[in-house]
Amino acid sequence: xxxxxxxxxxxxxxxxxxxxxxxxxxxxxxxxxxxxxxxxxxxxxxxxxxxxxxxxxxxxxxxxxxxxxxxxxxxxxxxxxxxxxxxxxxxxxxxxxxxxxxxxxxxxxxxxxxxxxxxxxxxxxxxxxxxxxxxxxxxxxxxxxxxxxxxxxxxxxxxxxxxxxxxxxxxxxxxxxxxxxxxxxxxxxxxxxxxxxxxxxxxxxxxxxxxxxxxxxxxxxxxxxxxxxxxxxxxxxxxxxxxxxxxxxxxxxxxxxxxxxxxxxxxxxxxxxxxxxxxxxxxxxxxxxxxxxxxxxxxxxxxx
Amino acid sequence: xxxxxxxxxxxxxxxxxxxxxxxxxxxxxxxxxxxxxxxxxxxxxxxxxxxxxxxxxxxxxxxxxxxxxxxxxxxxxxxxxxxxxxxxxxxxxxxxxxxxxxxxxxxxxxxxxxxxxxxxxxxxxxxxxxxxxxxxxxxxxxxxxxxxxxxxxxxxxxxxxxxxxxxxxxxxxxxxxxxxxxxxxxxxxxxxxxxxxxxxxxxxxxxxxxxxxxxxxxxxxxxxxxxxxxxxxxxxxxxxxxxxxxxxxxxxxxxxxxxxxxxxxxxxxxxxxxxxxxxxxxxxxxxxxxxxxxxxxxxxx
Numbered sequence: 001x002x003x004x005x006x007x008x009x010x011x012x013x014x015x016x017x018x019x020x021x022x023x024x025x026x027x028x029x030x031x032x033x034x035x036x037x038x039x040x041x042x043x044x045x046x047x048x049x050x051x052x053x054x055x056x057x058x059x060x061x062x063x064x065x066x067x068x069x070x071x072x073x074x075x076x077x078x079x080x081x082x083x084x085x086x087x088x089x090x091x092x093x094x095x096x097x098x099x100x101x102x103x104x105x106x107x108x109x110x111x112x113x114x115x116x117x118x119x120x121x122x123x124x125x126x127x128x129x130x131x132x133x134x135x136x137x138x139x140x141x142x143x144x145x146x147x148x149x150x151x152x153x154x155x156x157x158x159x160x161x162x163x164x165x166x167x168x169x170x171x172x173x174x175x176x177x178x179x180x181x182x183x184x185x186x187x188x189x190x191x192x193x194x195x196x197x198x199x200x201x202x203x204x205x206x207x208x209x210x211x212x213x214x215x216x217x218x219x220x221x222x223x224x225x226x227x228x229x230x231x232x233x234x235x236x237x238x239x240x241x242x243x244x245x246x247x248x249x250x251x252x253x254x255x256x257x258x259x260x261x262x263x264x265x266x267x268x269x270x271x272x273x274x275x276x277x278x279x280x281x282x283x284x285x286x287x288x289x290x291x292x293x294x295x296x297x298x299x300x301x302x303x304x
Numbered sequence: 305x306x307x308x309x310x311x312x313x314x315x316x317x318x319x320x321x322x323x324x325x326x327x328x329x330x331x332x333x334x335x336x337x338x339x340x341x342x343x344x345x346x347x348x349x350x351x352x353x354x355x356x357x358x359x360x361x362x363x364x365x366x367x368x369x370x371x372x373x374x375x376x377x378x379x380x381x382x383x384x385x386x387x388x389x390x391x392x393x394x395x396x397x398x399x400x401x402x403x404x405x406x407x408x409x410x411x412x413x414x415x416x417x418x419x420x421x422x423x424x425x426x427x428x429x430x431x432x433x434x435x436x437x438x439x440x441x442x443x444x445x446x447x448x449x450x451x452x453x454x455x456x457x458x459x460x461x462x463x464x465x466x467x468x469x470x471x472x473x474x475x476x477x478x479x480x481x482x483x484x485x486x487x488x489x490x491x492x493x494x495x496x497x498x499x500x501x502x503x504x505x506x507x508x509x510x511x512x513x514x515x516x517x518x519x520x521x522x523x524x525x526x527x528x529x530x531x532x533x534x535x536x537x538x539x540x541x542x543x544x545x546x547x548x549x550x551x552x553x554x555x556x557x558x559x560x561x562x563x564x565x566x567x568x569x570x571x572x573x574x575x576x577x578x579x580x581x582x583x584x585x586x587x588x589x590x591x592x593x594x595x596x597x598x599x600x601x602x603x604x605x
Contacts, residue, residue, distance in 0.1 A: 188529040188561055191406035191479050191517075192472040198339040198404065241562035286326055290340045293319040297347055300312045301565040301603050 173258070174232060178211060181235035189298075203291050207231045222277060223288045226269035230295035233262035237302035256303070263299050266292070310601045312351050319344050320372070327375050342400045342409070345372045347605055349412050350533055353419045353490070354602035356595045357426075373413055402467070405531060406479025414455065415487055417448055422494045422588075429587035445495055452487055471524040475517050479531060482513035486534035489541055493589040500581050503541045510538035511550050518557055529561045532569055533604040539573045540591040543581050565603045572600060 186199040195201070210228040213220040220228075236259030243252035270292050277284045323341060326333070333341060349372060401409040424441060437445065457480055467473045485506045492498040514535050521528060535558075539551045555570050575594050586593065595602065 184527070187527040188563075190404050191528055191531060192403070192467055192475050193526050193528050194403050194467070194472070196400075196403050198336070198343060202336055202340065237564070238562040241564050245559060245562070286322065287334075287337055287340060290319055290322055290337065290344070293315050293322065294340060294343050294347065296315040297312050297603070300310075300315070301563060301605060303564055 174211060174228075177232045177235040177239075177258075177262075178207065178228075180239065181231050182208075185235050185238050198291075202287060203227065203231060203295065206285075206288055206291065221273075221285070221288070222269050223273035223284065223292060226266050226273055227288055227292040227295060229262045229266035229269060230292055230299060233259045233266055233299050234295065234302050235259075236262060237299065241302070259299075259303065263303075266296065266299070270296070312347070312601070312603050313355070316344070316348050316351060320348065323375065333375065339400055339404075341375060342404060345409070346401070346405050346412060347603075348372045349416045349419070350605050351603055353415055353533070354595065354604060356592050357423075371413075371416060373409070373416070402476050402480075406476045407483045407531075408480065411455070411480065411483055411487065414448070414452055415490070418452070418487065418491050418495075421445060421448055425495055426588055449491060449495075452484075452491055455484060457481070457484070469524075471520050471526065475520055475526075475528075478513040478516045478520075479534075482510045482517075482534040482538075483531070485510045485513070486537040490537050493537075493541060494592065497586065497588075500541045500543050504544065504547075507538045507542050507547055510534055511542075511547065511554075514554060515550070518554070529563060530558050531605070532558070532563075532566050536569045536573060536602075536604050540576050540589065543577070548577055565605075568600055569602055569604050572598075572602065 182204055186197070186204055187193055189199045190197045206224055207228040210220045210224040213224075236255050240252045240255035240259055243249075243255060270289075273284075273289065273292075278289070323344060326337070401407055401412065405412075421441075421444060425437060425445070428437060428441060436442070457477070467476055489503050489506050489510075492503060514530065517530060520526070535551070535554060539548075542548055542551055551573070555566075555573075558566060559570075572591055572594055576591050579590060579594075582590065594600075
């Protein structure tokens with residue numbers, strides 16, 4: 001089933017991008033057909049949800065611009081009472097506490113709300129020019145960091161060139177950062193640029209699926225949202241590191257703040273997912289739990 | 305600028321518990337889960353290799369952890385009845401590791417063993433006045449040293465599973481060569497306490513490999529980050545000014561990838577170079593002494 005994510009039609013794709021996406025989908029389709037797996041395929045503004053019918057998510061959460069509805073933790077079947085949930089929750093809580101100590105942030109607030117970006121992540125009808133600025137990026141392998149820098153400058157300075165202290169809508173920021181992740185960051189995790197990279201075949205498709213679900217249906221699973229926030233945090237950390245390396249401390253710090261917020265969100269959502277969804281029926285997507293946890297390590301490695 | 309990697313262990317512990325939980329429930333892992341498991345194994349082993357106990361910490365922690373590779377070695381009951389030979393399965397694991405990190409999983413397994421042995425040797429040396437290791441530890445050191453030195457790179461056939469271009473294959477060959485060389489140094493500097501002069505050739509070989517990798521990537525316009533662990537280990541035994549100049553140039557290049565945690569490793573290397581080689585009696589490598597003193601947490605992935 002091919003779905004075009006709603007809300008992205010205003011971002012014009014170049015012919016080269018369309019070619020690239022079609023090639024990727026062809027390659028992925030071949031892989032799915034030959035393996036018979038239920039792989040989800042997504043790329044750029046296209047999202048092909050599971051090629052086989054997907055069971056209704058065990059726990060769905062509202063989109064980021066709606067008030068989260070707390071869910072009661074599911075009772076744990078007797079046969080599955082391994083203390084994995086407790087252990088992981090403890091680990092995540094330790095990390096959240098550390099962040100609170102480090103950044104002087106009200107950890108309890110975001111752990112309860114589950115969405116520290118809530119105030120920024122309002123859906124607006126206006127599409128800022130940010131997507132247009134990076135609508136024709138160089139193809140993979142030719143990506144020049146300078147292009148990303150220019151786009152970032154425009155984003156933060158605004159069309160009139162006057163400094164803007166408020167980021168534009170959270171949704172557009174999500175799109176920008178995910179695009180940066182897809183076109184640059186996720187290529188860096190393997191020693192060779194390969195289509196078999198788990199960051200391209202597992203992390204990215206599921207995060208894009210999460211964004212697509214939010215755009216189309218307004219809800220996604222908690223753990224998938226945790227993964228998505230983790231990737232957005234990683235993407236922002238890389239931008240922050242770029243600016244620090246080019247002695248642009250102010251922009252570097254702004255992106256670091258954005259990255260930290262997405263990081264808080266990722267931890268809070270992961271904690272909620274582990275507490276609420278680990279033992280639900282139908283079985284949760286354990287791969288998404290694992291990918292989210294490993295992405296938290298990547299956040300650690302990426303942050304300045 | 306320094307990478308905050310103090311909580312990497314927390315997340316890795318969580319991921320490890322989840323994997324155990326999955327293994328108990330399913331006894332078989334899908335291809336994608338195995339890919340994620342490979343990432344976990346790599347991160348866990350690399351993180352453990354630079355985890356140094358501070359002087360005020362208990363020596364009993366992590367005394368004998370289970371191997372991270374235990375799920376790869378276990379036999380899948382469904383697969384055992386099938387006709388697929390286990391060698392195919394292992395080749396698949398090797399392909400995953402080569403594809404992601406440019407090394408076969410056997411090298412990572414050897415690194416895990418060396419790390420465990422170093423902890424054992426460290427504990428003995430810190431708590432004993434004797435210069436000689438106990439017989440069983442000494443025998444284990446000899447055996448592992450032989451395993452490392454006898455290890456040979458797989459042939460081109462297995463490489464082709466992971467990489468489909470000449471450039472990718474050449475990067476994997478050089479990455480494997482660098483990692484193997486770093487493993488030799490890691491063992492020698494921490495267990496044999498070998499003088500840096502004996503390791504100069506290994507340092508040169510690693511430098512050549514990591515420089516070649518960056519050259520190939522630049523030439524083919526490939527976007528992929530380097531693995532920092534081999535470069536770090538080699539740099540901690542590089543006291544020749546020419547070698548240090550080459551490492552500095554390489555460090556400058558790789559900071560462009562935007563991986564902040566590299567900075568902490570480079571700081572440790574600079575401190576090693578500032579102090580310089582010492583003839584004083586020591587029980588471990590200089591960089592481990594520095595990390596134990598500063599309390600730095602390294603993640604050289």
